[in-house]
Amino acid sequence: MTRLMLGRTLERICKAVLLLCLVHFLIMMILYFDVYSQRFDIFSRFNNGRNSSSSRTHPFYNLSRPNATFAGYLGTMNHIPSAHPEANVTSTAKPVPPCPEVPSGLVGRLLIEFSSMMTMERVQKENPNVTEGGRYSPPDCRAKQKVAVIIPFRHRDNHLKYWLHYLHPILRRQKIDYGIYIINQLGEDTFNRAKLLNIGYVESLKEDSYDCFIFSDVDLIPMDDRNLYHCYDQPRHFAIAMDKFGFRLPYAGYFGGVSGLSKKQFLKINGFPNEYWGWGGEDDDIYNRITLNGMKVSRPDVRIGRYRMIKHERDKHNEPNPQRFNKIQNTKNTMKRDGISSLTYRVVQVKKYPLYTNISVEIGKPPPRPMKG
Template sequence: MASTMSRLMLGRTLERICKAVLLLCLVHFLIMMILYFDVYSQRFDIFSRFNNGRGANASRGPHHYYYNYSRPNTTFPSYLPGADQLLPTAKPEANRTRPTPKPIPPCPEVPPGLVGRLLIEFSSQMTMERVQRENPNVTEGGKYTPTDCRPKQKVAIIIPFRHRDHHLKYWLHYLHPILRRQKIDYGIYIINQLGEDTFNRAKLLNVGYTEALKDAEYDCFIFSDVDLIPMDDRNLYHCYDQPRHFAIAMDKFGFRLPYAGYFGGVSGLSKKQFLKINGFPNEYWGWGGEDDDIYNRITLNGMKVSRPDVRIGRYRMIKHERDKHNEPNPQRFNKIQNTKNTMRKDGISSLTYRLASVKKYPLYTNISVEIGKPPPRPIKG
């Protein structure tokens, strides 16, 4: 009886163990089936979308992925070739809008790259080749335009010239870098008087104004002698509300203005100001007087001469002997007193000359002209 009871209890225990094992197997089977169908559905979704992406309807509708691409440095799985085509923001190259370039700002009133007081010397040997190497950004004809800002004016710098090649090398050596630092949009014009007749500075300046306008739309004109170098780059070479006298303190005058009405050396007028005074006189043959006539024309037309601070308007002159056929004009004092009567008929409106040639060099434009001869002087007595 006891052995029978023991066998019954053992049978029940084994039955319970078998049921538990079967139950565990069933649970395990269900879990495996759930996991299998879940993974299968994900893989099917990914590959079906990938294949659709290569078809005609790839761009329709948003796509959803099982990866977190919001993490820093997250990239697409390497086993998804062409994944860049599946990005929601990707568009065909032809439909992409190129970024609009930023507008160039106006040049500042006071350029930040100015140096201030400069050391000017004429003892070192100077060649055109050296000056050209120093100024690679200057284009043919002696022109330059800033690339990082938009200048308000276009400036023509006009130099009356004859037999001054030595001086011209130094002028170009110093002025090109100064003008670039000043953010000036400029062109340099050398007005060369042909022949050996009496020199006429003011008439050459009128020629320079006329010929420069044939080359570009200038609205500001700086008239400079070739032997004068500014000693401070804060002396800005552009036009002002009033006619400008730049060279107010030359070393030859002890860095002082020689007299209140002096307007010689380097000056600047806008196109409007220049036409208002009918340009410069054409009848001052030889040295002296024309700058005083110009000063009279300015004041007689209701304008005032503006000047820089005396500490900024300092200039060094290249020492030289007075040019042959540029002797002092004995009639200059009488002519200065008659400016009011002559300025309407003698000026840019009455200019005549013969243009011989225009040659563009790397650092300047050379304009050679014939301007005629002075009228014969009246015989005394």
């Protein structure tokens, strides 16, 4: 009798366990098809009434994928409904963090050499992430400034290849949001570096809302990527230790080679002088403008601000300006009327190459030089 009762009890327990398993299985199947039904056409027929609006973002579509667009997704799918129509489902992109002050990918001291053959095709292959016109923005963080790098230019194509070869990787490692602008002086009249820099400022602002401007000679390459190409609280002189000068400043007020000013700083000094035709003087005039307007020049550590210069002969039609010393002494009197406020020029062509934007300009003719004696 006892064995019979024990057998019936065990039979009831087994039936109860089986029933619970069956209920659990049915619940899981219901949840499974409720969540994934929108992925099967057979279920979409029963759900057409739930959500026919194409303006809602589908919860399974990842808008953060490179080159993905929601419009393109809707073009390939046929109004797939939302799993939960009663909820206002929106896709929010993950906020991009600000770029660090000192990026982790910097390598420090660099080996710079100009003996190997350099071609524009090679440089382009080395920089696939740089977009047309020489534009780049860090994909993983938000840069605090938009930087226009401006180069005064004429007949320096070979130098430009080396500059692009070295600077694009450096600027990318520095997490700089930047564009490269080559300001090409047409004709064979006397070269005017400072006026070309003013033109670069104006023309780059037609492209984007830049708030920082780096002015660089095309023959100067930084030897350390910790020399960060962005703007600072004070006007910045980057090229403080060139191999040409034995890796030290030639004199305390030197501001040549590579410098940077914010938009506010640039406008405060009325930009650069337009009347320095030929080699020399304009950098000292700019230094005077900075100090006369109550600002100070900031510089990197001498171990970081080292540069190599590509050796070359002095360009034709860029002879030393014999008037430069007199002009430097009169900066206080001329800076308000000679600068960005008095700039005149004519753009002949703007052409976007894969690694830079070339802006060819006519800047007028220099005034006749006074007769000697």
